[in-house]
Amino acid sequence: FAINMDQLVLEQELGRGNYGTVKKVLHRPTNVEMAMKEIRLELDSSKLNGILMELDILHRAISPYIVEFYGAFFVESCVYYCMEYMDGGSLASLCCFPNGNVSLPPSLSTSPGSAWTSSPAPLADEHLGRIASSMTHGLEFLKSELGVMHRDVKPTNVLVNLRGQVKLCDFGVSGQLEKSIAKTNVGCQSYMAPERIKGSSPSGSNMEDAFTSYTVSADVWSLGLSIVEIARGRYPYPPETYENVFAQLSAIVDGEAPGLPEDDEVTEEAEIEFHATGWSSTHKGKRRWSPEARDWVRQCLIKNADERATYKELLEHPWMQADRQREVNMTDIAAQASKLSPLHSVILSFVLALRAVYFF
Ligand code: ATP
Numbered sequence: 106f107a108i109n110m111d112q113l114v115l116e117q118e119l120g121r122g123n124y125g126t127v128k129k130v131l132h133r134p135t136n137v138e139m140a141m142k143e144i145r146l147e148l149d150s151s152k153l154n155g156i157l158m159e160l161d162i163l164h165r166a167i168s169p170y171i172v173e174f175y176g177a178f179f180v181e182s183c184v185y186y187c188m189e190y191m192d193g194g195s196l197a198s199l200c201c202f203p204n205g206n207v208s209l210p211p212s213l214s215t216s217p218g219s220a221w222t223s224s225p226a227p228l229a230d231e232h233l234g235r236i237a238s239s240m241t242h243g244l245e246f247l248k249s250e251l252g253v254m255h256r257d258v259k260p261t262n263v264l265v266n267l268r269g270q271v272k273l274c275d276f277g278v279s280g281q282l283e284k285s286i287a288k289t290n291v292g293c294q295s296y297m298a299p300e301r302i303k304g305s306s307p308s309g310s311n312m313e314d315a316f317t318s319y320t321v322s323a324d325v326w327s328l329g330l331s332i333v334e335i336a337r338g339r340y341p342y343p344p345e346t347y348e349n350v351f352a353q354l355s356a357i358v359d360g361e362a363p364g365l366p367e368d369d370e371v372t373e374e375a376e377i378e379f380h381a382t383g384w385s386s387t388h389k390g391k392r393r394w395s396p397e398a399r400d401w402v403r404q405c406l407i408k409n410a411d412e413r414a415t416y417k418e419l420l421e422h423p424w425m426q427a428d429r430q431r432e433v434n435m436t437d438i439a440a441q442a443s444k445l446s447p448l449h450s451v452i453l454s455f456v457l458a459l460r461a462v463y464f465f
Pocket residue numbers: 119120121122123124125126127140142172188189190191192194195197198261262264274275292446
């Protein structure tokens with residue numbers, strides 16, 4: 106069925122990204138709650154049908170590891186993209202505040218509210234394993250069933266629902282759409298593999314290379330980096346700064362690849378996390394990542410793309426074999442993410458606004 110704006114009742118805003126806003130909507134004819142993403146475009150109207158045709162492939166993306174696509178339509182210069190509503194929100198809200206190096210102003214860090222005072226559910230090795238396996242299955246599905254790579258694997262594009270399912274969203278199937286997105290803000294945390302950074306144009310835009318020079322193993326890097334970020338609770342590379350806009354990109358290209366934190370490292374990192382979230386108490390010294398988990402992540406974050414693990418190898422890895430053999434209760438994790446989600450979007454908007462002003 107074709108969806109249009111008249112059938113939708115707007116509910117609340119779910120979050121904001123670099124390119125637009127995501128809102129919860131009710132689709133009246135079917136009574137289905139959906140998430141609607143608004144993306145501002147810069148293009149002439151002749152290209153609109155081409156984009157809709159390219160997006161059509163999404164109707165075939167039916168997998169327990171992929172957020173379902175319901176339909177897309179245009180109004181003026183925006184594309185509205187309707188997808189399955191994931192009531193737990195993104196994994197980023199559970200763990201990853203935008204750039205752990207940024208300290209919050211006192212007014213925000215002392216603000217009351219249950220989300221601030223409740224402790225996040227501690228993420229255990231088995232939870233991380235289930236997240237990793239769901240993401241890998243999702244990526245493998247995109248590649249083998251649809252013949253596409255994701256191109257934007259990162260914690261905000263991994264969503265959970267209160268049934269404990271973990272699904273991927275926002276994969277790039279439409280080259281035309283990618284090219285037409287009106288960028289309001291460039292990404293400040295790069296999940297791009299070293300070969301993608303090296304291959305992109307000097308202007309710093311990765312749009313030109315978006316459909317050419319790198320392969321599916323670039324997604325494997327981003328997968329590993331996302332798992333490290335979720336485990337650490339922060340993005341593992343230094344931020345771009347006004348003095349050194351390439352600090353982050355050169356660390357990715359020239360530096361050593363990050364891994365899961367050592368047990369004592371966790372305690373140290375906890376000290377610099379946001380105390381008001383209860384984050385520190387759950388992070389301190391409690392984490393123990395299995396040797397299998399560490400090795401799995403290492404296989405993803407091999408800097409030489411040719412040596413990096415394939416999806417098949419990742420799925421056959423002992424960490425994933427262990428995952429298949431155990432019951433993992435993800436519902437508490439999802440409930441925690443859903444509580445923290447609104448807070449995360451407030452912080453994210455705030456940091457993006459600050460960044461626009463101060464460029465850190
Ligand atoms: P970027 O713009 O760089 O891709 P992003 O992924 O954070 O960053 P959006 O894709 O616009 O930006 O999503 C913004 C937020 O909206 C997400 O972080 C998530 O919390 C929420 N969100 C997105 N899609 C859904 C969905 N299907 N169900 C529930 N929440 C969603």
